[in-house]
Amino acid sequence: xxxxxxxxxxxxxxxxxxxxxxxxxxxxxxxxxxxxxxxxxxxxxxxxxxxxxxxxxxxxxxxxxxxxxxxxxxxxxxxxxxxxxxxxxxxxxxxxxxxxxxxxxxxxxxxxxxxxxxxxxxxxxxxxxxxxxxxxxxxxxxxxxxxxxxxxxxxxxxxxxxxxxxxxxxxxxxxxxxxxxxxxxxx
Numbered sequence: 294x295x296x297x298x299x300x301x302x303x304x305x306x307x308x309x310x311x312x313x314x315x316x317x318x319x320x321x322x323x324x325x326x327x328x329x330x331x332x333x334x335x336x337x338x339x340x341x342x343x344x345x346x347x348x349x350x351x352x353x354x355x356x357x358x359x360x361x362x363x364x365x366x367x368x369x370x371x372x373x374x375x376x377x378x379x380x381x382x383x384x385x386x387x388x389x390x391x392x393x394x395x396x397x398x399x400x401x402x403x404x405x406x407x408x409x410x411x412x413x414x415x416x417x418x419x420x421x422x423x424x425x426x427x428x429x430x431x432x433x434x435x436x437x438x439x440x441x442x443x444x445x446x447x448x449x450x451x452x453x454x455x456x457x458x459x460x461x462x463x464x465x466x467x468x469x470x471x472x473x474x475x476x477x478x479x480x
Contacts, residue, residue: 294327295320297415298407305334309378309402311385312395315409318444321387324409325361328385335359340385345370357381365390371398378402410440419443425450426457435462 305311311328313321329340338359343352345362352360352373360377362370365388377384378398386395392406399406413429413436420427435458439445446458452469453461 294323295415295418296327297412297418298324300324300328300407301332303332303405305332305383307403308405309383310374310395310398310404311383312388312392312404312406313386313409314388314390314392314406315411316389316440316442318442319410319440320415320443321409322363324407325363325385325387329359329361335383338383345373352377355380355382358383360384362386362388368394371395374398410442411436412441416441416443416446419446420458423450426459428459431459431462438466 311325313324315321329335329338340359340361341355342361342363344364345352350370350373355377357380360382362374362384365371365386368390371390371394374384374386375398378401388395392408395404395406398404413432416432416436417427417429420432435446435449449461449465449469450456450458453464456464
């Protein structure tokens with residue numbers, strides 16, 4: 294786990310809402326799982342994890358619990374948040390929605406927002422751990438085009454096994470296509 298947001302050092306005693314925002318593969322869920330297992334103020338609490346699907350987004354009544362909402366993509370999935378926070382729960386959200394959509398809740402409860410897909414350094418460290426050569430220019434170009442996410446790095450490297458990242462990215466940009474479809478409700 295690359296703790297580039299320095300999550301482990303945070304004082305979360307009074308924080309009630311933690312939002313991890315970014316595209317698929319940016320490390321949102323991994324950061325939440327790591328925090329729940331290892332953070333000194335959360336690791337003793339067993340998280341209740343939910344993936345909200347369907348039009349009603351129903352959750353069981355919970356009070357003073359640690360709640361994880363994974364893969365929030367639509368505004369309707371924010372509806373249970375107010376009830377969860379009012380009931381004294383600490384809520385961690387892995388979201389594709391822009392942080393602005395959480396602003397009304399952030400005004401009422403102590404909150405933190407972490408944008409997960411903007412750090413070029415985490416991609417450099419990821420490639421170094423995988424022992425894949427790269428230049429900073431190639432990583433910067435990749436992040437500019439696709440965002441700082443691990444999923445697409447792996448996808449690009451799969452197209453040119455054994456190549457360094459610069460060569461794999463050049464090959465990918467010349468011969469492959471990755472369609473990015475923005476969620477109209479996330480920006």
